[in-house]
Amino acid sequence: MTGRRIEGAGAWVDRAHPIGFTIDGRLLQGFAGDTVASALLASGEVGGFISPLSARPRGVYAAGVEEPNAFVEIAAPWFEPIRPATMVNLVDGLVVRRRAGVGVLPSDPVATRPARHRYHHVETLVIGGGASGRAAATIAEGRVLIVDEHDVVIDPPPNATTLTSTTATGIYDDGSVLCYQRDGATDVFHHVRAGRVVLAAGAHERPLAFPGNDRPGVMLAAAARAYLERYGVLVGERIVVFSTNHAGHDAAEALATAGATVVVVDPAVRPGPATERLRAAGIEVRLNARVIATDGEPALTGVTVSAADGQRTTLPADTLAVSGGWNPAVQLARGLGIGVRYDEDRTCFVPDGSGPDWLTVIGRAAGNVPSSFPIWVIDAGDDREKYVELQRDQTVADVADAVAGGLTNAEHVKRATYIGTTIDQGRTSGVLTAEIVNRLLGWAPGAQGPTNARPPYTPVPFSALAGPDGGPILLDPIRVTPLQAWHDAHGAVDENVGQWKRPRYFPRAGEDMDAAVARETRALRTSVGVLDASTLGKIDVRGPDAGVFLDRTYTNRMSNVAVGSIRYGLMLGLDGMVFDDGVALRVTDEHYVVTTTTGGAAGVMDRFEEWLQTEWTDLRVYCTSVTEQWSVVAVGGPRARDVVAAAGTDTDLANASFPFMTFRDATVAGVPARIGRISFTGELSYELHVSPWYAQHVWDAVMAAGAPFDITPYGTEAMHVLRAEKGYVIVGQETDGTQTPEDLGMAWIVNTGKGDFVGKRSLVRSDMLRADRKQLVGVMTDEPARVLVEGTQLIAEATIPEPPAHMLGWVTSSYRSEALGRSIALAVVEAGRSLIGQQIHAVVGDTTVPCRVADPVFYDPEGTRRDG
Amino acid sequence: MLLIRCPWCGDRDEIEFKYGGQAHLAYPSDPEALTDAEWADFLFMRDNPKGEWAERWMHAAGCRRWFNAIRDTAAHRMVATYRMGEEPPR
Numbered sequence: 001m002t003g004r005r006i007e008g009a010g011a012w013v014d015r016a017h018p019i020g021f022t023i024d025g026r027l028l029q030g031f032a033g034d035t036v037a038s039a040l041l042a043s044g045e046v047g048g049f050i051s052p053l054s055a056r057p058r059g060v061y062a063a064g065v066e067e068p069n070a071f072v073e074i075a076a077p078w079f080e081p082i083r084p085a086t087m088v089n090l091v092d093g094l095v096v097r098r099r100a101g102v103g104v105l106p107s108d109p110v111a112t113r114p115a116r117h118r119y120h121h122v123e124t125l126v127i128g129g130g131a132s133g134r135a136a137a138t139i140a141e142g143r144v145l146i147v148d149e150h151d152v153v154i155d156p157p158p159n160a161t162t163l164t165s166t167t168a169t170g171i172y173d174d175g176s177v178l179c180y181q182r183d184g185a186t187d188v189f190h191h192v193r194a195g196r197v198v199l200a201a202g203a204h205e206r207p208l209a210f211p212g213n214d215r216p217g218v219m220l221a222a223a224a225r226a227y228l229e230r231y232g233v234l235v236g237e238r239i240v241v242f243s244t245n246h247a248g249h250d251a252a253e254a255l256a257t258a259g260a261t262v263v264v265v266d267p268a269v270r271p272g273p274a275t276e277r278l279r280a281a282g283i284e285v286r287l288n289a290r291v292i293a294t295d296g297e298p299a300l301t302g303v304t305v306s307a308a309d310g311q312r313t314t315l316p317a318d319t320l321a322v323s324g325g326w327n328p329a330v331q332l333a334r335g336l337g338i339g340v341r342y343d344e345d346r347t348c349f350v351p352d353g354s355g356p357d358w359l360t361v362i363g364r365a366a367g368n369v370p371s372s373f374p375i376w377v378i379d380a381g382d383d384r385e386k387y388v389e390l391q392r393d394q395t396v397a398d399v400a401d402a403v404a405g406g407l408t409n410a411e412h413v414k415r416a417t418y419i420g421t422t423i424d425q426g427r428t429s430g431v432l433t434a435e436i437v438n439r440l441l442g443w444a445p446g447a448q449g450p451t452n453a454r455p456p457y458t459p460v461p462f463s464a465l466a467g468p469d470g471g472p473i474l475l476d477p478i479r480v481t482p483l484q485a486w487h488d489a490h491g492a493v494d495e496n497v498g499q500w501k502r503p504r505y506f507p508r509a510g511e512d513m514d515a516a517v518a519r520e521t522r523a524l525r526t527s528v529g530v531l532d533a534s535t536l537g538k539i540d541v542r543g544p545d546a547g548v549f550l551d552r553t554y555t556n557r558m559s560n561v562a563v564g565s566i567r568y569g570l571m572l573g574l575d576g577m578v579f580d581d582g583v584a585l586r587v588t589d590e591h592y593v594v595t596t597t598t599g600g601a602a603g604v605m606d607r608f609e610e611w612l613q614t615e616w617t618d619l620r621v622y623c624t625s626v627t628e629q630w631s632v633v634a635v636g637g638p639r640a641r642d643v644v645a646a647a648g649t650d651t652d653l654a655n656a657s658f659p660f661m662t663f664r665d666a667t668v669a670g671v672p673a674r675i676g677r678i679s680f681t682g683e684l685s686y687e688l689h690v691s692p693w694y695a696q697h698v699w700d701a702v703m704a705a706g707a708p709f710d711i712t713p714y715g716t717e718a719m720h721v722l723r724a725e726k727g728y729v730i731v732g733q734e735t736d737g738t739q740t741p742e743d744l745g746m747a748w749i750v751n752t753g754k755g756d757f758v759g760k761r762s763l764v765r766s767d768m769l770r771a772d773r774k775q776l777v778g779v780m781t782d783e784p785a786r787v788l789v790e791g792t793q794l795i796a797e798a799t800i801p802e803p804p805a806h807m808l809g810w811v812t813s814s815y816r817s818e819a820l821g822r823s824i825a826l827a828v829v830e831a832g833r834s835l836i837g838q839q840i841h842a843v844v845g846d847t848t849v850p851c852r853v854a855d856p857v858f859y860d861p862e863g864t865r866r867d868g
Numbered sequence: 869m870l871l872i873r874c875p876w877c878g879d880r881d882e883i884e885f886k887y888g889g890q891a892h893l894a895y896p897s898d899p900e901a902l903t904d905a906e907w908a909d910f911l912f913m914r915d916n917p918k919g920e921w922a923e924r925w926m927h928a929a930g931c932r933r934w935f936n937a938i939r940d941t942a943a944h945r946m947v948a949t950y951r952m953g954e955e956p957p958r
Contacts, residue, residue: 173882173944174871193871193881356945574911606886610926613934613952615895761899761907 002318003041003235006258010232012152021094033151036085036096037070038231047216047299052101053393057298059216061390062086063226065149065458066204066427068390072096073103077185079110080461082423089151091185101391112463115187120145125177125194127168127332129153132363133200145192147179166190170455171197171332175358180460187464196358201329203364204427208242208324209388209396210291211381217300221323225251234258236319240265240303242291244373248323249274256283263315265289265305268373292380294320306380325372327431328365331453342446347372349431349449374445376435388436389429391422396436403440410434414451423459426450481534482631482695495716498599500535503715513717514816521721521818523712524681528637530702530713533687534695537601538630539608541592543621550584550592552616552757553608555741555750561586566661566676570741570749571604572759576768578735578744580604583678585663597731601627631695635702636685639709641868644668644686646705651675655867669701681722682860684868721815724826727778727856734776734812734826740768744776745833745856774809777832778854784822786849788814793843794829798850800843808840817858824858874927875935875951888924890914891936918942922956
């Protein structure tokens, strides 16, 4: 092939603006508007590419998304592992290297193309800016958007917004369309909601299967024409055009007019209007003829043509342009579930049925394509040299193997051969394969169509989907408390709790987690510790019926909590399983603040609103999420009272006047605070609920006041150990949605005498009353230093029996307890409370570890420490 | 992504909404009067028709109101939406 740039053609390139680029280390030059493929062809290079499986030489084959041969990796100015050379525009600093159909991801992070997302709401979206699409856009009313995957739309209608280099990758429900735009050096992902979608996506030319049809220099006829008209590149000097249809003939005429020597090979028996026109223009047309071989090492030098009488002629040629007919671009419609039917006159598959009322398919996509002589495979030569799927190196012989193996459905043949599973998604191979299968089975053309098509229409980089939300945060926000900067400055090791960051522990120099947690728990049990508990979910519940509402929501009674008091509560699902827990603070007769678990806040809020709106519509209650409106500094330990007093408060902290499970609205360190005597550790504890604006001030005041007592900030890990020592459950750790209050040993909190509440009826279902339900217990290893892994299975036997072994349950929490000087674990075990004191065994690898079932309250079972 | 007409806010993307399962299942007035089988039927059993049925949605990222909708499960098409307490449109 001897491609060159010619004068007087090339509407898409700007010859005043040359751009250099590097391919495989060599510097080439093109113009603004060129693709890597068009610039290569203009430089006289068609090939240099190889196929991925057989390493056969390959050349540029198409001019758009259907390219099956010419792939490059983009190395600069951003990284992209693989993209058709026909879809990479020249930009300053572009560095590419040829890739054999498979991209290679680097192991280290690389700079991807910057990407952003845009949203559009329009009355009409037109997909495809060709003649049909522009005509439809012109008569559309309201906001009109045209998207076109090509880099240029000619004469865009003035009433429309036109996005070029923009591919509609999928059409979804109710006029929702996603579009991917390669906009200069940026990717833009467009989310379009349209009242009406007009699909005018055009058609793709299909090749023919003849021996040697993969040689560099063989390309689609429409591509040869596109390179001429768009980029001013005449792909060859001696061009054979093998065409079954007038569009292929038109391409031949354009190539001849541009100066190439052209011979047209046409399988049709009789001349048609296009034949007469070409002959009148002095172009040789060989009717009733077929291409049966190609020559060249590797690039094309000759084409062997067989005439009707069997006579063979070898024509010198540097380019063989093939047009085997046209496939309407129905992929986007098929993604909506619209079928296809065979149009015998046009030898193609057209949309069958209308689909949703907001979608219209028009133009070539609807089947308005040139009639084509019905031929797919040339009956000459070796089927192993007739390529069907260039990117998978699959030939007519490979398809025949699949059919000989018993496969008759194109979908099955696809899965056996991988035809159509390529980057171009079978644009050139799909219909061809289906027709080869039909023919092998003796079926009529069109008896079955190509395999189904699903979004995306063309590959979309993950970096474009991620858009500006790439990087470590991905799509989920990170929530931090007002104290996070302090935690960071003091070396906190964080953990994720839902979306929240929480300090897990605060290691001092040289400490690992175990050492830090031991120190933190010891401080709390012997002196004083402080925890940032701001992430606790908080819901403000107000209204005359707030008490009634909470009575129906929690298992115990909340309506008789005294103003100024606090009560712990469990919340169940309708199925009777523990859903969340927390405390309710009664602020006034008609005002409560309830707390939820850190991860459960949104779910509880949703639950409250659902019941109020859908079942208890007569209740006058309003719920407001106030999680972020209250920061919580939890001061706990034997010296907690001293610390709060030293921080300065106007309320009497004495136990008699401010007892456990009450709260006071007061001041701490000179700012308003709601002080609650709530304990998740079993120690004397004051939770200081303050405005987030004052959180740092109060924290600092507490740290200063606690300095004489070596006050120790502690994290969630120490909190987990401390609460496990007390046998307090964590919803989501001890529970997995299959635990009732009874299972957790918390029947004491279920008030069956107060009327109905959510989940109550389920608690007396027969399954809930089984004696062998798993129950929460403590587990202590015989060897005190041994800490079981959470999730460890528990069995009765000392030796693991043959499978299926009977599992009694599993460990839900497991720690080393500083206070007890040994390991402790919580577990759910079948009829576990009846086993307290008995030996069971934990399965560790291939062996077992002996343990004893214990009461889940390991520390201070009398509760003597909570009042200080 | 469906376009869903919130009866309070108008047409919005499906991503703003939370799905709530079958509609018009009244909570029993006296659950304790039900047998285990009757309670289990209310708790666990749901219709699964091909075609139109009534279901609940909540405009989670908008007004946070629950409402009812008729959706065609075969066509995956929203036929109508209506406010809580209203009769399904005919």
